[in-house]
Amino acid sequence: xxxxxxHPSWVICKSGTSVKIECRSLDFQATTMFWYRQFPKQSLMLxxxxxxxxxxxxxxxxxxxKFLINHASLTLSTLTVTSAHPEDSSFYIxxxxxxxxxxxxxxxxxxxxxxxx
Amino acid sequence: GDxxxxxxxxxxxxxxxxxxxxxxxTATGYPSLFWYVQYPGEGLQLLLKATKADDKGxxxxxxxxxxxxxxxxxxxxxxxxxxxxxxxxxxxxxAGGTSYGKLTFGQGTILTVHP
Numbered sequence: 001x002x003x004x005x006x007h008p009s010w011v012i013c014k015s016g017t018s019v020k021i022e023c024r025s026l027d028f029q030a031t032t033m034f035w036y037r038q039f040p041k042q043s044l045m046l047x048x049x050x051x052x053x054x055x056x057x058x059x060x061x062x063x064x065x066k067f068l069i070n071h072a073s074l075t076l077s078t079l080t081v082t083s084a085h086p087e088d089s090s091f092y093i094x095x096x097x098x099x100x101x102x103x104x105x106x107x108x109x110x111x112x113x114x115x116x117x
Numbered sequence: 118g119d120x121x122x123x124x125x126x127x128x129x130x131x132x133x134x135x136x137x138x139x140x141x142x143t144a145t146g147y148p149s150l151f152w153y154v155q156y157p158g159e160g161l162q163l164l165l166k167a168t169k170a171d172d173k174g175x176x177x178x179x180x181x182x183x184x185x186x187x188x189x190x191x192x193x194x195x196x197x198x199x200x201x202x203x204x205x206x207x208x209x210x211x212a213g214g215t216s217y218g219k220l221t222f223g224q225g226t227i228l229t230v231h232p
Contacts, residue, residue, distance in 0.1 A: 042225075043121075043225065044161075044206070044220075044222045059219075105163055110159055
């Protein structure tokens with residue numbers, strides 16, 4: 001099946017700094033990528049949807065200036081958490097799908113654990 | 118809005134026991150329904166899906182039937198194995214969304230199977 005990777009798998013940063021998380025589709029061209037956030041023992045919450053070459057569409061309540069999403073190529077999307085604070089600590093998961101394959105399945109990355117101290 | 122409610126865990130079973138994880142949903146129209154599985158240290162993987170009422174999705178011995186009348190999509194397996202230990206997520210995709218539209222997830226159920 002299609003493989004999606006995330007880097008880093010975990011990161012610790014100080015309050016006020018910015019952190020960039022990468023999401024890569026390794027063996028297919030991802031025309032759409034999704035970013036989710038998961039709190040402990042809670043569901044995945046969609047943060048934003050990005051189509052390659054277009055601006056991301058953010059879900060209600062998600063601050064677009066705080067969570068910057070870039071999808072500049074068909075294999076890479078990045079999520080930058082700007083001026084991170086302890087409340088941003090969470091598990092961030094990306095997924096990718098391709099309109100080029102005729103399948104609507106989303107393939108998920110393994111997630112990135114962010115801890116802000 | 119759309120929502121998914123699934124059975125709270127954790128669920129602990131002995132090998133070869135029967136498994137049912139309940140999932141109910143709220144959505145307008147006819148959503149597509151999914152079960153995803155997340156093994157330790159890995160990303161979510163699609164386990165099975167159903168796109169219309171009365172459809173049965175099946176994979177790896179797991180089954181779930183799309184029940185419109187009860188708005189349910191319960192996951193079942195007749196005989197679990199230790200290798201089935203994972204977190205299971207029920208999800209739906211709204212009928213009104215795009216083909217590559219967003220998924221709404223349940224909270225996940227941790228399954229642990231002992232030898």
